[in-house]
Amino acid sequence: MSRPATLRHYRWLTLSSLLLAVLIFGLPQSGPLFSAVFPDLERPVYLQDSFLALVLAHLRIVAISGSVAVLGGVGAGLLVTRPAGKAFRPLLETVLAISQACPPVAVLAVAVPLVGFGETPALIALVMYGILPVAQGAVTGLSSISQPVLEVARGIGMSPRQILWRVELPLGCAGDTGWRAHLGGDQYRHCRGCFHGGRKDAGLADHRWPERLQYRVCDPGRAAGRPAGDRGGPAVRIAGAPLDAACRRRPARPGAGMSMLCALPMYPFPAASLRAFWQGLRASLQSAGMAGLPAELAQPGDLLAHWQRSDLLLSQSCGYPASTLLRGQVQIVGAFHFDVPGCSLSNYSSVLLVRKDDPRLSLAQFHGAVAACNEAHSQSGYHALRTAVAPLALDGRFFSTVLFSGAHRRSAQMVASGEADIAALDCVSAFLLRQQEPAVFGQLATVGFTESMPGLPLITSLSTSATALAQLRQALGICCQAPELRDSLDAMRITGFSALEASDYRICAARAEQNTKHGLADW
DSSP states (O other): OOHHHHHHHHHHHHHHHHHHHHHHHHGGGOHHHHHHHOTTOSOOEEEOSOHHHHHHHHHHHHHHHHHHHHHHHHHHHHHHHSGGGGGGHHHHHHHHHHHTTSOHHHHHHHHHHHHOSSHHHHHHHHHHHHHHHHHHHHHHHHHTSOHHHHHHHHHTTOOHHHHIIIIIHHHHSOSOTTHHHHHHHTTHHHHTTOSSTTOOSEEETTOOHHHHHHHHHTOHHHHTTSOTTOSSSOOOEETTEEOOTTTSOOOOOTTTTSOOEEOOOSSOOOHHHHHHHHHHHHHHHHHTTOOOOOSSOOOOSSHHHHHTOTTEEEEEOOHHHHHTTTTTTEEEEEEEEEOSTTOBTTEEOEEEEEETTOOOOSGGGGTTOEEEESOTTOIIIIIHHHHHHGGGOBTTBOOSEEEEOSSHHHHHHHHHHTSOSEEEEEHHHHHHHHHHOHHHHTTEEEEEEOOOEEOOOEEEETTSOHHHHHHHHHHHHHHTTOGGGHHHHHHHTEEEEEEOOGGGGHHHHHHHHHHHHTTOOOO
């Protein structure tokens, strides 16, 4: 949310709170005023109990009905998302859709003749009012948890009970679960005359001030001139209809109330082009209702610590760490497409670089040579090269020496200077570095490419919701094809984007395990 929008939001909230206070404390003394306005009413203002008694009664009925609604709604959601209860999900969704068309006042009309006046009909109406959106939110949230997350939880030894309490419920049932609707919507027992034997406790006779107050206080978005429930974010729809903003599960806007972390640290993109791309992506995310986006991309030093940040909204990692060190700690957003030799849609490979004056023409001829690798956790610089030489190794060895350079750029420099004979570089990095360091790459030649693998993954924190993840993917897809960003995209060689999952990167860890099982020694 932009600063002006935030100020407008709090302005309306403050004014609404002041208006509420004036009405609550001013109505008991407003009899003469309303007698003049409504001369036909003998007693236009009713005041039967103290304000404290009304508050305590309100909180008691809210606590009871809210607890029943949350437990019942979440319980129903759990039931129909378990394997044994999936057959009942269509029935539950049908009942919920039909029930939403029945207003609580109709429930009161049926309940009062059966159970009489008092708290009981109010409790019935409020439970019905709250349990529907809670159940819908629970079903939608629990169903949206990605299978890779659950597989990771099982893989680290969590029991079904632990998965339920530590993974499914926190991810699938986050939000206010209808409590705000109860706190702001428990006007029925007062304005409908179902409490204390049918008499009103306090308020204007024959007028709907409680609903009007709820309009302002519990939905400041409408008070600010936006559609109902809109706080600057996208409308949330469940079962084809907008869910009441006062009782829906709040759509995850990872930037709400805090600044999120964003970076694209893996490729040596031209700085101006990268900045322009981020500004376009940021604008697209903001238009979708996401707040807290940084003005500039971060420049992380410790990449592993950066990737593990809980406030990470968007970054880019290597495929091997994503499938091993970061497994269960991040979500995969997807991967860019690049117009670079060695790339195909979202897949990429490593280019094998040697000196131009080296007479060896194939990888097999480099047995016993010196190789340069950037680091042991790199898919493109280390594991891709190991996979390529594994069939050629003798007694688990292929190179005589492997030197670790710390970066693709340094690996290329080591080959050019003669410190090493061969290096595997991410084909996108090699293409971009060739433009930035023509003197170094002018001395190098290509002897082949490694196996095609999923491209460097764009990642987000495990705490990022399914809604925010979908917004990220949509915005990336739009920006990677945006005509106004064409010059920047061309400079970065980006031609598109594909949404991918953690399962797409299992092959990285599988190849590494396969190399070890085949007897290839560690470097």
